[in-house]
Every structure is written in C-alpha cells, then in structure tokens.
Amino acid sequence: ESLTVAELAKKLNREPSEIIKKLFMLGVMATINQSLDKDAIELVCADYGVEVEEEVRIDKTDLNVYFEEEDPEEALVERPPVVTIMGHVDHGKTTTLDAIRHTRVTEAEAGGITQHIGAYQVDINGKKITFLDTPGHEAFTTMRARGAQITDIVVIVVAADDGVMPQTVEAINHAKAANVPIIVAVNKIDKPTANPDRVMQELTEYGLIPEDWGGDTIFVPISALKGEGIDQLLEMILLVAEVSELKANPNRRAIGTVIEARLDKGRGSVATLLVQNGTLRVGDPIVVGNTFGRVRAMVNDLGRRVKEATPATPVEITGLHEVPQAGDRFVVFEDEKTAREIGEARAQMALQASRAQKSRLTLDNLFEQMSQGEMKELNLIIKADVQGSVEALASSFMKIDVEGVKVKIIHTGVGAITESDISLAAASNAIVIGFNVRPDVNAKRAAEQEGVEIRLHRIIYKAIEEIEAAMKGMLDPEY
Ligand code: GDP
Numbered sequence: 497e498s499l500t501v502a503e504l505a506k507k508l509n510r511e512p513s514e515i516i517k518k519l520f521m522l523g524v525m526a527t528i529n530q531s532l533d534k535d536a537i538e539l540v541c542a543d544y545g546v547e548v549e550e551e552v553r554i555d556k557t558d559l560n561v562y563f564e565e566e567d568p569e570e571a572l573v574e575r576p577p578v579v580t581i582m583g584h585v586d587h588g589k590t591t592t593l594d595a596i597r598h599t600r601v602t603e604a605e606a607g608g609i610t611q612h613i614g615a616y617q618v619d620i621n622g623k624k625i626t627f628l629d630t631p632g633h634e635a636f637t638t639m640r641a642r643g644a645q646i647t648d649i650v651v652i653v654v655a656a657d658d659g660v661m662p663q664t665v666e667a668i669n670h671a672k673a674a675n676v677p678i679i680v681a682v683n684k685i686d687k688p689t690a691n692p693d694r695v696m697q698e699l700t701e702y703g704l705i706p707e708d709w710g711g712d713t714i715f716v717p718i719s720a721l722k723g724e725g726i727d728q729l730l731e732m733i734l735l736v737a738e739v740s741e742l743k744a745n746p747n748r749r750a751i752g753t754v755i756e757a758r759l760d761k762g763r764g765s766v767a768t769l770l771v772q773n774g775t776l777r778v779g780d781p782i783v784v785g786n787t788f789g790r791v792r793a794m795v796n797d798l799g800r801r802v803k804e805a806t807p808a809t810p811v812e813i814t815g816l817h818e819v820p821q822a823g824d825r826f827v828v829f830e831d832e833k834t835a836r837e838i839g840e841a842r843a844q845m846a847l848q849a850s851r852a853q854k855s856r857l858t859l860d861n862l863f864e865q866m867s868q869g870e871m872k873e874l875n876l877i878i879k880a881d882v883q884g885s886v887e888a889l890a891s892s893f894m895k896i897d898v899e900g901v902k903v904k905i906i907h908t909g910v911g912a913i914t915e916s917d918i919s920l921a922a923a924s925n926a927i928v929i930g931f932n933v934r935p936d937v938n939a940k941r942a943a944e945q946e947g948v949e950i951r952l953h954r955i956i957y958k959a960i961e962e963i964e965a966a967m968k969g970m971l972d973p974e975y
Pocket of ligand 1: 684719
C-alpha cells in the first residue's frame with residue numbers, strides 16, 4: 497500500500513512540511529502529493545516511533561481498494577475491449593449498434609434470442625468485443641461521475657451528410673476528458689449527399705486527424721443501414737484494443753461495475769454487471785454498491801443461463817437484497833458473512849453520507865483546495881450566446897496562471913447550459929461558466945443535485961476577474 501506525503505502527515509498528525517523535511521533528512525526527496533513506498537513510510541514512522549502495521553490498515557468497506565490490488569504479471573491474460581458508441585442524435589448510433597449485433601452475434605449461437613441487458617458481446621474470429629448498449633454520452637458520463645470508468649474505446653459516429661454537430665463535439669470532449677481512445681465511424685456513406693472528406697476536415701479542428709493526413713485517428717467509412725464497413729470497424733476496434741494491451745486476471749474473485757439495474761416483479765433485484773477483473777460465478781457472495789447478496793442466477797446477453805463470467809463479460813444477475821445503481825462497483829468476497837458485514841456497513845455509511853452535504857468544487861472553496869496542493873488544473877466549461885464570446889473567454893481564462901494552477905477548458909459550446917454540461921462538470925470536477933446564457937430547467941435541477949457550481953456573467957472582464965480572484969483566494973464573499 498502507498499500513501500502520499502499529505503496522507504501520511506494526516507495519519508501522523510503532523511504538518512506535511514515537517515514530513516517533507518524529515519524525508520529530506522532521511523535522503524528522500526518528496527513533494528506533498530507524491531506517493532511514498534512502503535520503505536519510505538516505514539522510515540518516517542520509525543523516526544516517530546510509530547508502528548507501521550496499524551497506520552496502513554486498509555478500509556475493507558471501500559470497494560475502490562479492491563480495484564487497486566495489482567495482479568502478478570504472469571497471471572494476466574488478454575481481455576476483450578469494452579466499447580461505447582457516441583455521437584450526435586440521428587447520426588446512426590442505434591443503427592450501428594444493431595448492425596454490429598446482427599452481423600456478428602456468434603453464428604453458433606444464432607438461435608439465441610438477443611436480450612437487452614445493457615451490453616452485448618460479439619465474436620470476431622475468436623476475439624471478443626463488448627459493446628455498451630446505451631448509446632450517447634449521458635450513460636458514459638453518469639458512470640464516470642460515479643467514479644466508474646469502464647469504457648476502453650469510444651466510437652464516435654458522424655453522419656457524412658450532416659457533419660460535425662454540437663453533440664459530436666460533446667462526445668469528443670467527454671471521451672477526451674476520460675482519456676479514452678477515439679475511433680471515428682463516418683456513417684451514412686450510402687447517401688448521395690454524403691461527404692466524408694468534409695467530416696474529416698471538420699474533425700481536424702478537434703484534434704482528430706486521419707492517419708493519411710499525418711495524424712493518428714482511425715476513420716472508418718460505414719453505412720450502418722446497409723451493413724457496409726461494419727467488419728472494418730470491428731477490425732479497427734480490435735487493432736486499437738491490441739495497442740492498448742488490455743489485460744485481466746481470470747483467476748481471482750471478480751470485481752466490476754453495474755451497467756444497469758431494476759426491480760423485477762418475479763425475480764426481485766436484477767442487475768447487469770460488467771466483470772472487469774476475475775471470474776464471477778453463480779453462488780458467489782457479493783457486495784454491489786451499497787447492497788449485497790449471493791449470485792443466484794446469471795444470464796448472458798443471449799438470454800442463456802451461464803455459470804461463470806470472465807473479464808469484460810456482461811451478465812445479468814439476481815440474488816441481491818436491494819437494487820444497486822448504474823455505475824456502482826461490485827466486489828466478490830471470500831464468504832457470505834464478510835459480504836454481509838461490508839454490505840451492511842456500506843448501506844449505513846451511504847445513509848449518513850446522503851444526510852451530509854456534498855462538497856464539490858466551488859469558487860468559494862477553490863483557493864482552499866489549491867492551497868492544499870491537491871489541484872493542478874482548474875477545469876472550466878464555457879457556454880455562451882455566440883462563438884466569439886466563447887473564444888474570447890476561453891483564451892483569457894487560459895492565460896490565468898496563479899500559483900502554478902492552470903485553467904483547463906474541457907468543453908465549450910454555444911447555447912443554454914444543459915444537463916449534459918452538468919454531468920460532464922460533475923464527472924470532471926469542473927465549474928460551469930455561462931455568458932449571456934442560462935441553465936435550462938433540467939440543468940438547474942441536475943446542478944443542484946450534483947452540487948455543480950454555475951457562474952453566470954454578462955461582462956467578459958468580470959468573468960475573468962472573478963475566476964482570477966477566486967484562484968488568489970480574494971473572492972468577495974457573496975451574501
Ligand atoms: P441515433 O439517434 O444516433 O441512434 O440514430 P439512429 O440509429 O436512430 O438513426 C437515425 C436515422 O438515420 C434512422 O432513420 C436511420 O435509419 C438512419 N440511418 C442510420 N444509419 C444510416 C445509414 O448508414 N444510411 C442511411 N441512409 N440512413 C441511416
């Protein structure tokens with residue numbers, strides 16, 4: 497286990513600067529956010545006469561801890577990529593997902609009735625790909641906001657007769673914010689008005705440059721409606737997956753994420769889980785989000801009962817006491833008693849947390865967060881009434897540099913602040929700046945729920961001044 501200097505300082509009840517000094521004396525150069533290895537921690541603790549054992553005990557109820565456990569290199573084997581399809585409305589996301597499903601649902605299993613469980617797998621000459629079945633970036637970002645990053649590759653569908661549209665740009669920014677590789681599917685090439693070159697040209701503005709033009713983004717022309725180019729798209733996905741070297745250890749207890757969940761009249765709590773590591777088996781004692789149970793039955797994407805699910809496989813399970821939420825993580829435990837204890841503790845903690853206020857980034861606590869050295873970048877989303885203002889604001893914001901904290905513009909757009917802006921802000925700990933625009937009703941509600949700060953302005957220099965003042969800790973209190 498490792499701790500940062502700041503975390504260690506807190507555990508030892510000392511100032512971080514003191515720990516840094518001590519480390520320096522012991523011959524270790526460290527900064528406040530640096531994570532220390534076991535040796536360094538032991539050195540410092542020994543110096544204070546503190547036993548390390550009790551200091552680095554892990555919190556068993558924190559499911560994230562189980563995701564950080566590393567597998568021995570030799571236990572790792574290749575696993576299928578998990579793909580999300582995004583793009584502007586009507587550009588063909590659903591049609592593409594259908595085309596992929598129909599051409600490639602394993603021939604041998606063709607008799608099976610495909611079930612909508614929120615994800616499905618296809619098999620290309622023995623290599624599998626997992627697709628999340630909810631197109632669009634809402635689901636993607638909602639999951640990310642909950643801390644779950646399950647997508648390995650994003651396919652952005654752009655209609656060749658329509659070109660880059662606002663949600664195309666949103667999708668690109670969501671994928672970039674999550675650091676996930678992008679493949680562009682230029683769709684509807686069967687249409688006489690299709691102009692794939694224009695799409696490529698337009699996308700260069702967003703840093704997506706085709707290989708032929710010296711860039712490294714893969715573009716695949718397709719017609720989802722006619723099933724053309726789908727094979728090539730799948731091949732390219734496998735290619736990107738290979739480069740990413742996606743691996744997992746099938747020989748450990750399973751961990752993963754909830755894709756969707758609901759209450760079924762007959763079967764009780766039904767959840768689709770994506771196994772991210774290990775193998776999930778019927779009978780496994782499991783904690784899912786804030787609930788727990790034992791995997792009673794598992795059904796795959798073809799509606800067949802299965803006994804086990806390996807990494808990157810989606811399965812629908814029953815046997816949980818309550819209905820978890822999409823984006824919740826799950827962990828299989830050694831026995832039912834442990835699963836119950838941890839599940840109950842988590843339910844209890846969740847109850848308490850829901851009573852406490854959320855503490856997201858706001859301009860008021862910005863300086864404090866900066867001074868704790870925990871922030872390197874201030875993420876902003878800019879929405880304005882005209883493109884000119886967007887650009888003026890963006891370039892001025894980017895020039896602000898206080899205490900080495902840079903402003904990073906993660907998304908911009910013309911028009912009202914939408915729910916999607918808020919979910920991106922929540923996922924990226926960003927503040928939303930509106931210039932001559934307001935949040936729509938849904939955005940307002942979402943911002944309140946998520947605790948995302950929206951700042952509205954009508955004068956450019958005031959907007960700049962405010963951010964700069966907040967970064968310097970000189971913001972006038974608002975009454
Ligand atoms: P989504 O909103 O992105 O999921 O888009 P849909 O998949 O629902 O597609 C929107 C419309 O475009 C539908 O009427 C589709 O039939 C049509 N469409 C999708 N792909 C193609 C294509 O390759 N060629 C043509 N001509 N139409 C397409």
